[in-house]
Amino acid sequence: MSSTDVHSLKEQGATQVHGLSCDQISEIKQLIPGVVIEPGVDPGAYAVNPGCHVGSVRLTFGELRVMPKLPIARVLFLWSYAFDPKHWRDREVELPKAPGLINALAHAFGLELERQMRSGLLEDYQRKEENERTVRGRIRMVEQWVNTLRQRPEVACTYEEYTADIIENQLLKEAIRMLRASLDVDHSSAKILSRCAQELLNVSAVRFATHYVPEVAYRPRSARYRRAIELARLILSRSSFELDDQEAGFVRMRGFLFDMNRVFEEFVRTALREALGLSRNSFGSARSFASGADLYLDSRRRVSLEPDLLWKQASRLRFVGDVKYKKLAPSSMPNADIYQMLAYLVGTELDTGMLIYPKSTEEPSDRTVEIPIDGRARRILVRVIDLESNPERILSKMDVLAYEIRAIATTVSRS
Template sequence: MTTPRRLLLTEGGTAQRTTLTADEFQAISGLGLATATPTLVSGVYEVAAGSKIGAVSVGDLQILVRPKITDLNRLIFLLGYSRRPVWRDDPVELARDDELFPALAEVFSRLATRATDVGLLQGYRTVTDTLPVLRGRVLATEQMTRRFGLPVPLAVEYDDFTVDIAENRLLLAATLRLLGVADLSLDARRRLLRLRRLLSDVSAPVRGAPLDEWHASRLNTRYHDALRLAEVVLGAQSFEQRAGDLTVTGFMFDMWRIFEDFVCTALGETLGDRGHRTATQFTSHLDVDRRVTMKPDLVWLGEGNRVLGLVDAKYKAERPEGFPNADLYQVLAYCTVFGLSEGHLIYAKGNEPTRTHIVSGSGVAIHCHTLDLALPPTDLLIQVDQLASTISEPHVSGLARARAAARTPPS
């Protein structure tokens, strides 16, 4: 039996040298989790991680990309803001050396076990079927056109009180995905297997089908945290494919998406508390013909949906060749279309300094802010609150002086 090889990388960290076969190089190049660059030595490559985190198995080679955030409790906290708010404290304490996906399995298995301790949630589901006896109501059109008016079987529709509802289907889908994660703790695997048995009467997920939609209500309150973490787990890019003679499986998260979701949700909530009506991914157009779509990450709106301010979240400063300041150009375009005198860029600390750029000729101010993701959750939310104060109540006098200085020609 071949001993598995393991390559440990850190998001955005230095490359590591390793030997790869041609199939392994091809598979890694197509995944997007890491890049493999040939060296002068045949068969030896430098493998480096980008801004994705996760774990993939390429044949007998396992590549694990750890986040720069070494405390997984903080990363789990950020993931809690993915798409919609989940929790506001750490439901499970994790060790600093825990791996991401086993850690997610640990948290999910506890939350889901807690949610289902008193039994599975049940609800009504509309079922269309053909039965030898009457149940519910007869579908007359179906009976006459497809059943040719025969007395049996009957085409019927009825409401069934069942455990096979959206909430339980989401829990089952997340459970099955996490059972495929390597290096689970014995307790987490035991809890996940118990959940799978408990959910045995629930429909298994269909590959490629969209996730079931659920809606928070008083009836499913005890499921809320588990369901929202299930959405986080299922939102990770999962793949199972073949590259040459190798089987490739794994999970990946985009750190830029985690950061963007956190900024938009946390900052949107804080601005909402200050009386602002906010919207994420607000759709507008750059050109008069409405052919070029643009979507600022977060805007706050006034009467008639007039944009009063905007924020764009950037996990890393965008510096593509030929456009070294693309982030600034993008926010300037937003400000021009919406008629704003200032816009805001928010970076993860360490990727861009805090500063303000005054655009020549227009006087538009583009403020670059940073958030320190290494802070404990409470301190990070305080920083978000301070940032909300800064961008919603700007120091007009200082900004006016800066613009005046930018417009004054040199003597």
């Protein structure tokens, strides 16, 4: 495999790749979490399965591109709805002719940002603490005392400045820079991003760690930029890069990887929350609640539980569920999923839980698994969502699931 080779992989599928050395296999495993590499059918070939990760990764010896099982337009819908359910219908984005998930994301982001910039760059008041030649705003007394001792003529001031150099624009600028450094962005999308970058020339360049991309508190004046900003946060949280020269600040992109497990989970949670009309404080994952770590399987509180879906009201749990982005066998349930849901039901002291899967071509219809234990019936509702249908039908299915969940919660509240 040479440095110019490009290999296309398929999400959750094994692809034959020839000529991989031990070092190259090790590099792939470092960059794609959970990848499975086994000896292939052909002599000298390896079967590379990227699991649920999609996107692209640039290696020292070539490039791997992982295409999702779903149509790219459907993946963009799941992303869009997960982070901005109120406005996902407002934009029907025309996808670029050049193939590729990252290029489609760059195209959608660039068009949305350019559309908003036509109405003016986002500006807001920013708190500044500077040493000025004249008094501006309020004097910082402690810092001014230090200036006096050092015989400095400046005045230590605190003031509010109306500027475009705010966190929202810094996120947008950094997302543009990361996308322009990617080889997966075609000429058309790159031109759109370049025009947007020109509008942000006076905004400070800020590097954000992928594990800490700050959230934005939206106000009326910044609400129209919400979609573009959230796309920027998505891009920054899924990008990977290396800082080759810290003094020169030269950054080399290693790629963008998206975990479809997480995409599906976030979509289901957001769609159910919207359909139920609940807040994040009432409906979310165990990790999203401040008391989420208080959910345990055992009385000694040693085995913690972290279900994907929890409805909590007045310190009482009303519903528990889990999201599984994998194929469901036509004739039987995966034992591990049943065991996990039973643990959640024991830990929450509920009788009914729900497992949600994506629908595949050989998928059976929804079903219910009943497990009597010590005279107490545990019900596990197994539900599937056809992600290849149109967005309206997908959301209609989420409304049906929300109706079932509300019925479960109502039974709990009466008991």
